[in-house]
Amino acid sequence: MIVKFCGATTEAEVREMAAAGADLVGLWHGVPGGRAELTAARLSDLAALALAGGRLRPTLVTFSSDTQALLATVAATRVPCLQLHGFQPPDTVRALRRDGPPGLEIVKVLHLRDDVCVEERLTGAYERAGADTFLMDTVTADGRLGSTAEPLTDTAVTALADRTGLPFLLAGGLHAGNADDFAGARAHPRFLGIDVDSAARAGDGLLRADRARAVAHAWRTA
Incomplete structure (x- = not known):
C-alpha cells in the first residue's frame, strides 16, 4: 500500500519521511497562501534530496492550471x-x-463536500485526458481544500470509487486510529493507499518519523 505524507518544507522532514517508510512526499508549489508553499528554488532542493535518497518520490502538489509553468517546473525539478x-x-x-x-504520473484530486463529489460530471473526462490516479479528499463547508483534517465517509469513498475507473488514493483526516473506519475503501480493488498530513506532525508543526511510522503501520496492517 502506498503511503504519502504531504507538506514538507525542510530537509529534516524529507529525511524523516524516508526513515518512516513513506513512498511519496508532497511538496507544495503554486498553492497561494498555503502554509507549506515552497519557492521554485526550495522545491527544487527538496525534490533533489528526496530523489537522491532513492526511496521517496517527490510529488509536486499544486492548485495551478498554468500548464506551461507546471511543465517547466517538472522539467527543472525532475519530480516524477x-x-x-x-x-x-x-x-x-x-x-x-x-x-x-514520459512516465510523469498525474494525480487528479476529487473533492467531496457532504459526501458529494464536486467534480462528479468531469471524472470521465479526466480519465480520457490521461490522469493516472484519483485522490479523494474533503472540501470543507467554507471551501477549504487540502490538509483540512476532516475525514470522508467510507460509504461515499467506495461509492465514488465504483463510479470511476482509475486507481485512487484516500485523504482527509486520516490517522493511526481510523484505518478500520475505511474497511470498504481498503478492500476496493482500485485502492492504492493514503495521503496524510496533520497526523504525521508534532507539536512544532513539522512532519516527524515516529508519527508517520505509526500511521503507516496502522494502515498497512489493518
Whole structure:
C-alpha cells in the first residue's frame, strides 16, 4: 500500500519521511497562501534530496492550471509525480499528458463536500485526458481544500470509487486510529493507499518519523 505524507518544507522532514517508510512526499508549489508553499528554488532542493535518497518520490502538489509553468517546473525539478489539487479542468490534464515527460504520473484530486463529489460530471473526462490516479479528499463547508483534517465517509469513498475507473488514493483526516473506519475503501480493488498530513506532525508543526511510522503501520496492517 502506498503511503504519502504531504507538506514538507525542510530537509529534516524529507529525511524523516524516508526513515518512516513513506513512498511519496508532497511538496507544495503554486498553492497561494498555503502554509507549506515552497519557492521554485526550495522545491527544487527538496525534490533533489528526496530523489537522491532513492526511496521517496517527490510529488509536486499544486492548485495551478498554468500548464506551461507546471511543465517547466517538472522539467527543472525532475519530480516524477504531479498532484493537481485544485479545480483544474480536463484540458489541463490533457496538455500535461501530451507535453509532459514520459512516465510523469498525474494525480487528479476529487473533492467531496457532504459526501458529494464536486467534480462528479468531469471524472470521465479526466480519465480520457490521461490522469493516472484519483485522490479523494474533503472540501470543507467554507471551501477549504487540502490538509483540512476532516475525514470522508467510507460509504461515499467506495461509492465514488465504483463510479470511476482509475486507481485512487484516500485523504482527509486520516490517522493511526481510523484505518478500520475505511474497511470498504481498503478492500476496493482500485485502492492504492493514503495521503496524510496533520497526523504525521508534532507539536512544532513539522512532519516527524515516529508519527508517520505509526500511521503507516496502522494502515498497512489493518
